[in-house]
Amino acid sequence: MLLLAVAVWIDSPLHPRLKIGQLERDLTVKLGLDLQGGAYLIYRADLEGIASNDAKEAIAGVRDVIERRINAFGIAEPEIRTNQVGNEYRVTVELAGVHDPNTAIQMIGATPQLDFRREVGTDEALQQFNVDDPSTLTGPVFERTELTGKNLKRSSVSFDSVGGQPQVNLEFDGAGTELFAKLTKENMGKRIAIYLDQVPISAPVVQAEITNGQAVISGGFSLNEAKELSRRLNAGALPVPIELIGQQTIGPSLGQESAQRSIKAGVIGLILIAIWMIGYYRLPGLVATLALLIYAALFLALIKLVPITMTLAGVAGFIITIGMAVDANVLIFERFKENLKAGRTVPYALEDGFKEAWDSIKASNLSSLLTAVILYAMGTSIVRGFALTYGIGIILSMFTAITVTRVFLTWLTSYRVTHRRLFLAVKNIKPLS
């Protein structure tokens, strides 16, 4: 009873949050990406050239960088996991509720490549690039230097003190500071170009040697562009390259449609079962319906509390356990009726009915639970969603079918007025002496 009260309180939409001391829970049902739209991405990390003892660390680095990149763009709670399959390291990313997954994929995959290039004279360029006709060379020619985004410590956005234009500040690490000092010293009066993803974005003329490891990119950015570049630079480069080897993307409208339809199906299914059970088993059917409702309330409370993410397969798993909850009750009632027909009085028929049915309920539910465990261990995300709700449903439904049905049915049949065909659907019930 107490448990039920707690469950109903949790289910009620009036309390969106729960707080008990340290424990704080958001009491809204978490929807999987197939029910609210989103993307499931599987990446393979290319660990070629990395010693096997460093692999774990490299993969953890990949994880962190991806997480920073996603968070930088304000996507709600990405779930990122790493796992090893044979010799392959994988990173899976789940983005629920993302309306434009393709952009997210680009964000994750995009490594901003920042590098500094020095200006070379036409003569030098001719030698290096082996150009036959010098007149084809127009404009300044730039050559790569050792200084790249690797040497970046952090980056921020500021405003140009003269024109108020947004600009991106760069701060180099130790090695970067040295390289930059050397570069500026050797190229006094010439230009140094800053290339982002192979495209020059700014090429200021060096006025003095810079030894404090600070540089500024003023490429005529808008404020948003400057902020985005700074964030991307801060998120850093991936320690190893990654490759998208599998993805599943569900648009938001398909997800919503599925969610609404399955909820509707669940409710209608419950109503039909209730009608049939009450019609067929009468009073016990009513009790079973009550048990079923309590089961649904407990189940909802549990998935909110844990919390368990509901997926479409999860909803299917739950709906199948409704069948199993009914099965436990059917087993009990059939034994009960059989005992009544054999001429036993109601209390004994009921008691023995529970006892005899328990064996079958236990054996059959345990075998289903075993299947649920295997399914969960097999572990792709769809199958897991199904296995989890299926397993929880089996345990909960077994519990409610036995306890709730037993308590209510024993209580109701303690009134002799119920010992009639109208209530129990059995003729000539032996009256209590």
Add this chain to the structure above:
Amino acid sequence: MIKHIKVWFVLPLVTIIVAAAIVIIIKPTWGIDFTGGSLMELDTNNANVETTRALLNETNISLSVQASKDNRIIIKAEPLTEEQHSAIISVLNRENLLKEELRFESIGPTIGAELRRKSVIALSLAVIMLIVYLAYTFRQVSGFVAPWKLGLAAVYASVHDLLFVLALFVVLGRLYGVPIDTMFITAILAILGYSVNDTIVIFNRFKTEWLASRGDDLLTVLDRANTKSLTRSLNTGWATLLVLFVLLAIGGVTIKWFIVALIAGTIVGTYSSIFVAPPILFYLAKFGK
């Protein structure tokens, strides 16, 4: 009910052989999650399949276009890179055909191989565990039938059910392109649970009846166990089907074939617990003596 024991021995055997033959000869239509590949489902502004196909020719990606319901189209192809994926989208956007990309799945060949392996492992593991579990549960009956025979009989009935549903989906795959994918494997495992469940209830009844009645022969007791559990078997099957049919009617397209598999499994599972498992147990028990 199963007094004509020979019929109930031959019929399931024929079912198994025919089902196996269908699976081997027609061959399953594997889903992209097993073979690797891409699938896009798009909501369009009255896009026509032929024009869409012609339009997408310019992307130089080999793909197939099918119509789905309500202006929706499904595009299948080899595993697509993100560039190829956006190329398709931009062509459709340019012609103002695309309303919304409902879903996009792209599975690389390594993931496919891994999922295939995992599914095989899960299925074999489930079967072995169930035999062990059943042998353990029915260890008290060892006086007259070896417990492992009960396990074997239950598994035989489940294999019968699984092959039946698999053969059905191989045919559906040929007729309507229904794929055998991870969702199907999930359904198969749920069916396995249900089928064994049902059989356990009848075997349990058989155990009680056998212990209660000394002197009756095995077949009579098996038949009595069947008759006495019949109402329960039918009622449970019926209640499960009630929910499943509601799901099928309004549950949405994404889980349609999953539900069809479960419905077929529930029907054949209820049937097999009465007409397949007890008869084979009878023969297994005879065989040992």
